[in-house]
Each structure stands twice: as structure tokens, then as C-alpha cells.
Amino acid sequence: MIKPRVPVSEQSPLTRKENFSEVCYGYSLEQAFEEACRCLSCKTPACVSRCPVGIDIPGFISCLKNKDLAGAYGIVSKYTSLPAVCGRVCPQEEQCESGCILGKKSEPVSIGKLERYVGDWALDNDIKPRQAKEKNGYRVAVVGSGPAGLTCAGELATMGYEVTVFEALHEPGGVLAYGIPEFRLPKEKVVKKEIRRIEEMGVRIQTDVIIGRTLTIDELIIQEKFEAVFIGSGAGLPRFMNIKGENSKGVFSANEILTRINLMKAYNKEYDTPVRLGKRVVVVGGGNVAMDAARASLRMGCEVTIVYRRGEDELPARREEVHHAKEEGIVFNLLSNPVEIITGEDGWVKAVRCIRMELGAPDSSGRRRPVEVKGSEFEIPTDTVIMAIGTSPNPLITSVTPDIKVNSERCIVTDGECRTSKTAVYAGGDAASGAATVILAMQAGKKAAASIDLMIKNRYK
Numbered sequence: 001m002i003k004p005r006v007p008v009s010e011q012s013p014l015t016r017k018e019n020f021s022e023v024c025y026g027y028s029l030e031q032a033f034e035e036a037c038r039c040l041s042c043k044t045p046a047c048v049s050r051c052p053v054g055i056d057i058p059g060f061i062s063c064l065k066n067k068d069l070a071g072a073y074g075i076v077s078k079y080t081s082l083p084a085v086c087g088r089v090c091p092q093e094e095q096c097e098s099g100c101i102l103g104k105k106s107e108p109v110s111i112g113k114l115e116r117y118v119g120d121w122a123l124d125n126d127i128k129p130r131q132a133k134e135k136n137g138y139r140v141a142v143v144g145s146g147p148a149g150l151t152c153a154g155e156l157a158t159m160g161y162e163v164t165v166f167e168a169l170h171e172p173g174g175v176l177a178y179g180i181p182e183f184r185l186p187k188e189k190v191v192k193k194e195i196r197r198i199e200e201m202g203v204r205i206q207t208d209v210i211i212g213r214t215l216t217i218d219e220l221i222i223q224e225k226f227e228a229v230f231i232g233s234g235a236g237l238p239r240f241m242n243i244k245g246e247n248s249k250g251v252f253s254a255n256e257i258l259t260r261i262n263l264m265k266a267y268n269k270e271y272d273t274p275v276r277l278g279k280r281v282v283v284v285g286g287g288n289v290a291m292d293a294a295r296a297s298l299r300m301g302c303e304v305t306i307v308y309r310r311g312e313d314e315l316p317a318r319r320e321e322v323h324h325a326k327e328e329g330i331v332f333n334l335l336s337n338p339v340e341i342i343t344g345e346d347g348w349v350k351a352v353r354c355i356r357m358e359l360g361a362p363d364s365s366g367r368r369r370p371v372e373v374k375g376s377e378f379e380i381p382t383d384t385v386i387m388a389i390g391t392s393p394n395p396l397i398t399s400v401t402p403d404i405k406v407n408s409e410r411c412i413v414t415d416g417e418c419r420t421s422k423t424a425v426y427a428g429g430d431a432a433s434g435a436a437t438v439i440l441a442m443q444a445g446k447k448a449a450a451s452i453d454l455m456i457k458n459r460y461k
Helices: 029-036 057-065 069-076 083-089 111-124 147-158 187-200 217-222 254-263 288-299 319-327 438-460
Strands: 139-143 162-166 204-206 228-231 251-253 280-284 303-308 331-334 336-343 349-362 368-372 378-381 384-387 425-427
Touching: 029 057, 029 111, 057 069, 057 111, 069 111, 083 111, 083 187, 083 438, 111 187, 139 147, 147 162, 147 187, 147 228, 147 438, 187 204, 217 228, 228 438, 251 254, 254 288, 254 384, 280 288, 288 303, 288 319, 288 384, 303 336, 349 384, 425 438
Parallel strands: 139 162, 139 228, 162 204, 228 425, 251 384, 280 303, 280 384, 303 331
Antiparallel strands: 336 349, 349 368, 349 378
């Protein structure tokens, strides 16, 4: 008999919709041990090959089976600088857990929850990160302190490089700090502690420095004498639909709302950083960012409706996030698409006019293309519209560095080793790929660090 997956406890929907505390409580030691014992320790583990950073999953789970937490963390930390983050926000169901052999007949091992337990244990017990090698005298600049930048910086630090991270905002963390809500990724408990660990490796983080304004890429190399630069500035430029009324008062990007709520703490009355949402909110989009914006708005006291032009099977958000949103009472208006934002005499949003959609033939993404149903327009009364339909890289850096090539989507063009068209300049994460997941950004950061190391060694050998 295959034992069922050990369930993880959560706040009840009625309770959690009233607060910003973390929804999932995670495993206890005994629960983590019990879940670890479900692992079959496969000789050819497909879970490892499906992990973007190649974590030795059977290895760290084997340590958990023996309740060797230090050993488990030692293994995990060889592959990721942010285990407590990855255990919470990685789409494990599509990656490592999809390769688990148990999943063919039962539920796969809860790899993400086990990684979270190990990461949390290390943070709670102040277990020191990997020790950096003796400094080699070479300096590398990293632009952006999101998951790509932090990972690249941490990897280079362990190799002995002097690394300085330049962050445009007043707090480091990138999307981990401003994009993912507190109820999914606690800032004090997890994000800030993980960043401190990277600083303990010797990484220096300078905030309030806008590369492209405060300093340029050329100045980092020529004046500041950095041997290489890694651009991990993310994809923070929101996209809009360009429909009538979209410039009205009460229309926001998900980036702005999440930044105000997460980084500026608009939900906390002790902070003088309010955001006007009104009583009713419509969120346009079906990805993880749309779920985050919707669930954050709900916790701000709003009635929330998600409008998405495809059906439930096509929602790109994680199943867990969709499930949680539904539990909390968020309304899903699927197979619908906004065509106009209607405003009142005061210029503020009062409704969204939508049209019904039906699914036609598959498009280039493989998903069935949504097609308008003529004569099916309807209106949704609302006070606020939040657009969560994607982002693209901010062109600031590349606009003042013309020898860095970009594609039609404003993404920095790189080769398989994260090299750009400019000598000694590398890029990765959303700045090069467009908006993607945290773990894929980390994968790029690791690859770039290895490429930078090889370049510098070849230059001075």
C-alpha cells in the first residue's frame, strides 16, 4: 500500500481572507519525517532532472528520513541560495513533483513542502550559508536584487568574487519583496532573512541606485572597474489592453497595486501609504500575478471578480492559487474579455464592459484561441480595474546601452551561457526571458555566474 501524502495545515478560508498572515503553516518535524519516508529513493530520479537548479532531491530527503536536518540543508544549499523561498513559490507540481514515480499511482512526494521545512529550519536556527572561498580580487556588478540577481551574486561570492548588487528600490528582493504577497511569502520571516544570508557570504547590496540613471553599464565597467556585469533587472513594465477608458482613474497595473500593498504596506494602518480600491475590484488576467492581486485586494476589504478570456483548464496560474482564491470567495468570470472601461462624471471607473468568448483552434502557444461571441456584451459594476496581463523588461538600461541587443519584446538577447552582445555583460531572468517563474530566474542566475567565472579565468590565466 502506498501511503497518502501527509496533508499540510492551513488557515481556514474565512479567517485568512481577513489577514495577510501566511496561508500555509508548513510541516512539523514529525510530519516532514513521515512525508520524507514516502520517497522511494529512485536510482534514476526524474525529480532531479525536472528541477531547474538540479537539487539532489533524493539526497536531502534521505537526510530527512534520518532526521539529519543539517545534512539536508547542506545538500539543498549547494544548489539554491533561497530554499525557504523556493519551497513556497516554485511550481513544483509542474517540475520536480511531476517526475515523482509515486505520482503515477498516488500523490507525488511533497518535495516543495519538504524543501520549505529544511529552509525554514536553517533560518530559524541561524545555520550559516556556504562559506565563500578566499577572495580572488576580482569584482562583479549585479543589477537587480530579485531571484536572478541574488542567485548570481551568491554563486559568485562562494567562488571568491567581490560582488556588489545594485537595486533601484529602497529595499532589496525584487519581485520577492514587491510582487509576491505576504500571505504567500512572508517578508520578515523569509525574504529578509534569506537576503541577509547572501550578505553574510560577502555580497554587498546598494539600494536606491538606478542603473541607467545613477550609473550606466559603461560606467560600471570603465569607471568602477568591475570585471563583469550581470543584468537581472526583471520585467517590471506592465502591459495594458489599449481599450477605451483604460487611462481612467481607478485603473491600475497589478505591479502598482502589489508594490503598494507589499513593499509600501498599504494594508497596515500604521503606514501612511494608502491605496484607493473602493468596494469592488475587477482583476483582468489568469496568471499567478492576477491571483496575487485578487487575493490581496480581497484582504483589503473588496469584493473581487477575476475576468479571464479562456476557460478554467487554460488558467496559467498554479492550481493551488486558483483553489485558494475560490475558497476565499473570489468570483471567476471566465470566457470573458474586457472591451471598454466605463467611467462616471467624476472620471472614476464605474463598470467594465466585457464580451463573452468561446474557444477556437489552438494558437502558437498550443492553447485554444479565444474568439468573441458577437452580441454577447455585458457589464460588471466595479470601482477599480487591475490589469494583470503580463509585463515586459523596462527599456531604461538598454536605451542608454545601445550595444546591448534586445528583441521585439524588449528582452535582452543572450546566448546559452547568458552572454549579451556586449563584452563582459551578461543577463538572465525576466530581463532576458520575459516574465517567468522565480526558479527559472534562479536557474539563469546560476548559469550566468558559472559563465562569468569561466570568462574571468580565461582572461587572466
